[in-house]
Amino acid sequence: MSRYRNLARFLALATAWGSAFVAISAGLEYFPPVLFAALRYDVAGMLMLAYAAYAVDDWLPRGRGEWSLVAVGAVLLIGAYHALLFVGQQHTTAAAAAIVVSLSPVLTAGFARLLVPSDALSPVGIVGLLIGLLGVGVIARPDPSNLLTADVVATLLVFGAAAAFALGSVLTRRIDATLPIEAMEAWSMIGGALLMHVISLALGEPIEPSTWTHPEAIGALAYLSLVASAVGFLLYFDLLERLGAVEINMVSYVAPIVAALVGWLYLSEVVDAPTALGFGLIAVGFVLVKRRALREEFGHALGRTSSE
Structure with a gap:
């Protein structure tokens, strides 16, 4: 029974995070990108802080190390990631953005090779990293005669995220x-x-007063804040404890499928052949980079299944 419960929660998380890319595309019709991202986490941050105060004893950071952890999370995991994603997604589809973001676990292994010697990639892992990067190139499809087209720059911004x-x-x-x-x-x-509010002010991002009365705009913001962020991270915390980091990474490869389906149904976005090929290359790269961890994790899972 717990196996089916975990699967249901995994699919719910993939659905929440995959459909979030569609909500971003919908909301960008009304909100300027960086301000939109900031507003999302105004709401989600307060909700998560309330949950943290309820769920854990040590919810207030203390000491240099814990505040450094928060600073890295604020600047890179939230600020830079979402500012670049939201700006980039103005000129790319929800599915393409989700697919490029799914490269994150592969890039994590690449950065670990540079910064954590004990996590160095094997030759096969390096090949997997290069294949994943090739997948991004296939999605971007840069024209050598004009490398600064909106589509290419958008894909590069999402890659930066x-x-x-x-x-x-x-x-x-x-x-x-x-x-x-x-x-x-x-x-x-x-x-x-x-x-992100500071960046938005520096960019002089305007917002039309009528945005606050438009149902689709408020719906997109509410969905991202409540479902994709608050509920999504609660599911993530639960599954991380139950499944471990390797299996939870697989959400990154189910979410683009959700984004493609919901984007097609709600925004009439179509996934073209190069985007699908890029997704396949990124997925292959992930399998090559994480092959040992996947073998161990799913071997343990099969062992648990056979003993039940």
């Missing part, structure tokens, strides 16, 4: 701190939202 998230994931592992993940996420959301 994935790289920021991957770098943040590695750096947080290197910081010697014991702050619970619920508290770290909550304070990172609040700090990231503040950072």
Whole structure:
């Protein structure tokens, strides 16, 4: 029974995070991108902080190490990731953005090779990283005679978002701190939202007053804040404890399928052949980079199944 419960929660998380890319595309019709991302985490951050205060004893960061952890999370995992993603997604489809973001676990392994010698990639892992990067190139399809088209720049911005998230994931592992993940996420959301508000003000992003009365705009913001962020991260915390980091990474490869389906149904977006090929290459790259961990994890899972 627990196996089916875990599967249901896994699919719910993949649905929440995959459909979030569609909600971003819908909301960008009304909100300027960086302000939209900041508003999302104004709401989600306060909700997550309330949950952290309820769920864990040490919800307030103490000491240099814990505040460093929050700072990395705020700047890279929330601020840089979402600012670049939202700006980039103005000129790409929800499915393409989700597929490029799914490269994050592969990039995480690449940054780990550079920053954590004990996590060095094997030759096969390096090939997997290169294949994943090739997948991004296939999606971007740069024209050598004009490398600054809106589509190419958008894909590169989303790639930058994935790289920021991957770098943040590695750096947080290197910081010697014991702050619970619920508290770290909550304070990172609040700090990231503040950072994005500063960037939005610096960019002079305008917002039409009528946006606040448009049902689709408010619906997109509410969905991202409540479902994709608050509920999504609660599911993530639960599954991380139940399944472990390797299996939870597989959400990154189910979410683009959800994004493609919902994007087609709600926004009439079509996934073309190069985008699908790019997704396949990124997925192959992930399998090559994580092949040992996948073998061990699914071997254990099969062992548990056979003993039940």
